[in-house]
């Protein structure tokens with residue numbers, strides 16, 4: 001049985017406050033994009049994980065897919081599974097690739113073994129694996145608060161635009177990015193700002209990680225600036241980086257950016 005686990009981008013991200021458990025409350029808009037890992041599960045004599053495509057730090061033994069399997073195995077009588085992951089989503093990019101793999105694996109196991117888990121129950125399992133994970137259960141554009149796990153649906157439609165992802169050759173650790181940040185309550189909630197016309201996003205939406213991440217890795221800021229020079233209507237870093245996404249109103253090629261970065265068109 002196969003699943004296509006997509007990436008996400010964050011349309012705006014405000015880090016609001018540090019919590020006593022060490023996590024941060026934030027507000028963001030999660031938007032699914034068309035860049036996919038592929039996950040296959042098959043019955044096998046023992047549970048193992050094989051990875052093809054992009055290398056992942058931690059490799060097969062420490063993979064989040066195995067953690068997701070084990071989480072459900074603790075509560076359900078699951079037979080051993082071979083998990084084959086074709087990794088296409090860059091790692092350390094702010095695209096939620098690992099989180100998506102875990103959420104889609106939960107959905108696969110739920111279907112394959114008729115576990116009858118509701119979306120809410122699957123979100124609770126996903127929340128044990130990472131803050132970004134629960135979003136990928138329903139996988140629809142949402143305004144998110146809490147640690148990124150409290151959702152209200154929003155109507156955002158970018159399918160008439162062209163979204164480009166640019167991944168610089170820099171791996172940003174999410175935990176480090178949060179350490180570098182000074183939380184601040186937003187003057188106007190992203191929940192309202194996101195409904196401004198797209199042409200106004202550039203001057204109204206922000207990603208609070210950009211300041212600190214850009215000062216450590218100036219090449220990421222150069223990518224964002226180049227995207228605006230190339231005619232982007234909106235460009236921003238996704239999550240804690242290092243990927244920068246841009247929204248264009250026409251199909252475009254970015255040969256200059258392709259020289260030093262991995263570029264994904266029309267996601």
Ligand SMILES: C[C@](O)(CO)[C@H](O)COP(=O)(O)OP(=O)(O)OC[C@H]1O[C@@H](n2ccc(N)nc2=O)[C@H](O)[C@@H]1O
Nearest residue numbers: 022023024099130131132133147148174175178239240
């Ligand atoms: C930056 C975002 O991608 C925005 O969507 C997410 O907030 C990150 O979510 P994630 O990668 O699933 O994060 P996790 O794997 O749960 O946590 C990694 C580390 O990031 C920090 N972390 C994460 C999420 C959050 N709301 N506050 C935090 O402070 C914590 O130090 C945590 O130890």
Ligand SMILES: Nc1ncnc2c1ncn2[C@@H]1O[C@H](COP(=O)(O)OP(=O)(O)OP(=O)(O)O)[C@@H](O)[C@H]1O
Nearest residue numbers: 057058063064091092093094095096097098099239
């Ligand atoms: N299936 C997996 N895919 C990607 N990373 C994985 C996976 N399993 C474990 N990891 C570990 O998780 C770390 C980061 O994962 P991920 O790709 O979700 O980060 P990210 O791109 O920064 O996304 P985000 O911060 O938005 O969740 C990697 O450094 C790797 O060690």
